Each structure stands twice: as C-alpha cells, then as structure tokens.
Amino acid sequence: MYFAAFILKNLTRRPVRTALTVLGLAVAVGSMIALLAVSYNVERSVESAFDVRRVDLVVMQKGKPFGLDSEFSERLVAATRAMPEVERVSEGLVGNANVYRDSGTVDNDIILVQGWKPDNFGYEDMELIEGRLLQPGDQHKVIIGRILAGNLRDKGNVGHNVGQKLRFVGDPDNPYEIVGIFKSRVVFEEGGAVVPFDDGQTLHTKPGKVTGFSVRVKKGGPDSTAEVEAVRQQIEALRDAKDPTVRLVANPPDKYVEQVSQLQLIRAITWLVSAIAFAVGTITMMNTMAMSVLERTHEIGILRAVGWPRFRVIRMILGEAAMIALGATLMGVVIAFVGMQSLTLSPKVNGFIEPDLSLVVILKGAAITLLIGLIGGAYPAYRAARLLPTEALRHD
Incomplete structure (x- = not known):
C-alpha cells in the first residue's frame, strides 16, 4: 500500500505533465475503443439475429463483396426451396434509397430499404411499436424502424407516423403508406424500412431478382453439421439456365x-x-517516463544508496506508467462513450451504429493501453535501474 502511494505521489508532483500525458493517450485510446465497439456491436447484432431466426445458411452471389451488389434470379431461390433437405427459405431485396420531403426536395440521407415476403424470417423477432406488419396482398405499404422514425420526425416535414406516406426516389409516382413502426435486434433494420417484396423489386429496379436468401435446413439430430454442409454444397452447385x-x-x-x-x-x-494509437501512445509514454527518470536521477541515486534493489526501481517506474495507462483508459472510455453518443445524434450514421460500450471492448482497450504503458516505460525503467548510486548522487 505504501509503495502504491509512493508511486502516486511521484505522479502528482508533476501534475501538468501527468495530466497532459493521460489526456493525449486517452484521446488515442478513446478513438480505438470507439471503433472496436462499432465493429463488435454490428457483428454481435447480426449474429444474434441469425441465431434467433435459426438461420443455417446465408446465400449471396459469389464475387460480390459489398453484398448490396448481389443480384440473381428467383429461379435459384425456387430451386433451393425444392430441395428435400431444406425446411424453409427466406429471400429478400436490399438496397439504398432516398425519400422526398413534403416540399418536393430530395432528402440526402440514405435509407436502407428491404423487400420482404410475408413469411420472411425477420418478422419472427421483430417487435412492433405501433401499427402492424406487412401482410399478403399489401402494395405500396412500408414499415419503418424506430431509428428511422425518429430521424424522419426530427426533420419535421417528412412522414414518420403510421398512416402517413413516404415517397421514394426510385418509385416517385407511388407513395408508400406507413403501416407500422418496429424494433429489431439489427441496427441496420431499425435505421431502415421494409416494403413488400414485389415493391422492393420495383424500387430497386430488379424485376425477378433477389439480393440473397437465408436457409433453414431439416435436421435429423442435435449435430447437423454434415446436413448443413450437404445443403451448402448443393446450393453452390446450382446454375441458372438463363444466366x-x-x-x-x-x-x-x-x-x-x-x-x-x-x-x-x-x-x-x-x-x-x-x-x-499504440505507436503514438508508446512514444508519448516513453518520452514522459524518460524525462521523469532524467529529472529524478539524484532521487533515484538516494533510493539505490539506501538499499533499493534494481528490481524495485523498475517496479516503481513501470508502476507509474501503469497508473498513467489506467487513468488514460478511464478517460478514453468516457471519450469513446461521449463520441459514440454524439454520432448517434446524426441521422446519417445513427441507423448504422449502436452506441453501446460492451465490457469485452472496454477490457480489450484496457489491455492494449496497459501494454502501451509497460512498453513505453520499459526503457526508462531499465535506464533507471542501471544507474549506480555514486553516479546518480554526483548528477547535477
């Protein structure tokens, strides 16, 4: 306890330098944690949605890395549905669209619009906030996610309530009546809209096409790996006679x-x-700790003269670096949280990111920051431990 208090006192003796080092490192760490959180949250939400919807395979066009570029005939979906090993298939159209404001101008914010059939897996875990879901026979109807509803509401003059209408740039002559507002596990869906499948083909100018489909495989037992693999191979072997x-x-x-x-x-x-962030943080930490050792050469000499072993001196310097890293982690988490919350205020991005900071992401950020502290403090600690008491005491 005394040793930790001694280390803390060393840092507070130079409060401005310590604070600036913590702040500089925290900004870098906060940026890193925020991006880690965005990546982790998106992956987690998509994977959890597939788990809840009991999807075994996701099928897209090969060689289309951006997903939205995927486009193939419904005939391949029908061929998959006809396989005796397949339980259910859920196809969809996915694309970006813009809407018209009441004034007739185009809203520049991009909306992800999906075309679903009434039996789509996505409806199974969708929570209705208001209105109803799409039904068989619906035409020019739309359900919108809660984030999109909020974005449209903030604009003031664009339809955002059940009963109001949206006009999409891809189909301007047919207003779409909002029949429901929903909540989803997937942030992309909450920031977007769903229209009937046929309307989606018209809106995205893909008649007779799909973007992709999900598959549930018939399973004969708890271990379905072989069954899923067999269906996967059959799907990838399918060919469209017309293309x-x-x-x-x-x-x-x-x-x-x-x-x-x-x-x-x-x-x-x-x-x-x-x-x-790692490189900048390490250099910053090394510079701070090296300056600290240089300024305290006489003090370190006294500590060595009164019996401090080299390892204790190393522990002291690395302990100071670790405390700075801890402070930077705490401040970095705050910076990341505030930054992500601020981003969600913008309708351009709030439908694509979740502002949550999970414990896993925070621990990753803390581990990387601690590593920065230990590496940045390693050389100054080694240099301090190498000082001979007589040389340190003679240092001016």
Missing part, C-alpha cells in the same frame, strides 16, 4: 459476418487506428 455465369456462395452466419466487406473495412480501420 449460367452466376455463381452462389452459401455460408453459415458466423462465416458470412466475417466476410461482409463493410465489416472487413471497419475491422481494417479499427486495427489501423489501434496500431497508430
């Missing part, structure tokens, strides 16, 4: 999430920012 160049790729949900190009981009940016 034989199209190839499908079927992946289990976890592998699909790993390969989504948007998530891969987020991961790449996250680790790039983490690497930059």
